[in-house]
Amino acid sequence: MADSDPLVLLRQAIAAKQPIVPTASSDPSTSAVDLAQATHLAFPESSLALPISTATRFVTGDQPVDLRSIYFAWLNRERAIPDYNAAATALNDSLPEGAGVRNLGFVGRLDLITWLEGASDSEYIRPLAGDEGDAAAAPGGAAAAAKVGGAAAAAQARAGKGTMDPRLASIYSGERKMGDRNTALRGIKPTDFSHVRKLAVPFLTKKPHASHSSSSQTMALNQKAPGKRPDPIILLSPSASALLRLSNARSFLQEGRFVPPDTSSSTASMLHLQRSMPGIDPTRPLRFILVEGPEQFKPEYWNRVVAVFTTGQAWQFKNYKWSNPNELFKHVLGVYVGWRGEQAPDNVRGWGHRVLSTGVDRWMGEGHDASRFRDKEVVEQIWKAIEVNMNNKGWRRDAAPTSI
Incomplete structure (x- = not known):
């Protein structure tokens, strides 16, 4: 019976790195189709094709999970929870009425994936028929x-x-051997939960009686002792098309080398950079706080904003103190970073001289560092404009402006 059990077949195929093919026919040799059109799941090496709606021994909520949902969970094992849920919704929208994938909970999905990868047991998988009886009948x-x-x-x-x-x-x-945190999570593959913190921040910040700050961003923004100069703030664009994001801001603004934002998997919500500005404080560098949005801002934080990076999209300023770009850039320096040789968007040019428009050379890939020699020139231009603007607004060695 184990030879045709869907879970066993799937686990064996994964372990042996054999193909698992969604098809529209019961013939195991049929070519693959999209999962939304598949009626069978074929295991060519075993010459078997099982109906994709077959119920399996994986049970959640007292209901067996079908083979389509099991295979979908395996295909999306590397995705974060929001991405997995979105993919499941998209697939269900393309399936016929009455068909669909079960949206497995986080713990259940983790249990399933680690079992398919070789874990010894699972609390959600019922044993094969005869396994428990054989063991009990033969003491x-x-x-x-x-x-x-x-x-x-x-x-x-x-x-x-x-x-x-x-x-x-x-x-x-008969002793039960203790395991480490990985075996407790039913697997040997380390699991990255860093994305959970970012998802939790909006909920934690709404607790009015919290005894401590709900996020490291709020803590850093609020660090201001009496008589101490607060840290200036730089707002980056949250747009996916922005060339400068939190993931690559340190490499560009501090090290003078541009790399695309998608080359880093960082999920940080805040960044600290240090920069010497002799015109403001000749004895020590200034520490800048970089964030992509003002969600954690108190009203007085706006007096510490020294630059706003933008892609020219006005929706970025919707939750700003000054939501009109023309008004915003009367108070704060604007910075646009695009590709060298390309004209800035009409919006950026329409906002006038209050927005510094710069361009970096296109990314040629790793190993082409020699082509990045002009990045430092652009970075110095940006920092010089920020320093001049800070001087004009009243930043001093021991004080920040009370109003901008």
């Missing part, structure tokens, strides 16, 4: 042999330390 067989073997192993582990009492060895063989 002198496999179960007894396992106990004897465990006792022998325990006794052997004390070789050279004296003979262990057989009864004590039998007790030791």
Whole structure:
């Protein structure tokens, strides 16, 4: 029976790196189709094709999960929870009425994936028919042999330390071995939960009686002791088309080398940079706080904003203190970073001299560092404009402006 069990077939194919093909026919040799059009899941190496609606032994909420949902969860195992949910919704929209994938919960999906990758057991998978009965019906067989073997192993582990009492060895063989955090999560593959923190920030910040700050961003923005100059703030554009994001801002603004924002998997919501500005403080560098939005701002934080990076899209300023770009750039320096040789968007040019328009050379890929020599020139131009603007607004060695 195990030879045709969907979960066993899927696990064996994954372990052997064999193809698993969604098809529109019961013929295992049929070519693959999109999962939304598939009626069967074929295992060509086993010459089997199972209906994709087949119920499996994986049970959640007292309901067996179908093979389509199991295979979909495996295909999307690397996705974060929001992306997985969105993909499931998109697939369900393209399936016929009455068909659809089960949206597995986080714990259930983690349990399934680690079992498919080789974990020894699963609390959601029911045993194959006959497994429990065979074990119970043969106390002198496999179960007894396992106990004897465990006792022998325990006794052997004390070789050279004296003979262990057989009864004590039998007790030791029944001990449950403790694991580390990875085995507790039913797998050996480290799991990155860093995205959960970013998703939780909007909910935590709404708690009015919290005894501490709800996020590191709020804590850093609020660091202002009496008589101490607060840290200036730079707002980056949250647009996906922006060339400068939190993921590559340090490389560009501090190290003078541009890399595309999608080359880093950072999920940070805030960044600190240090920059020497002798015209403001000749004795120590200034620390700048970089964020992509003013969601954590208090009203007084706006007096510390020294630059706003923009792509020319006006929706960026919707939640700003000054939502009109022409008004905003009367108070704050604007910076546009585009590709060298390309004209800035009409909006940016329409906002006039209050927005510094710059361009960097196109990214040629890793190993072409020699082509990035002009990046530092652009960075110095940006910092010089920020320093001049800060001087004009009243930034000093021991004080920040009370109004901009």
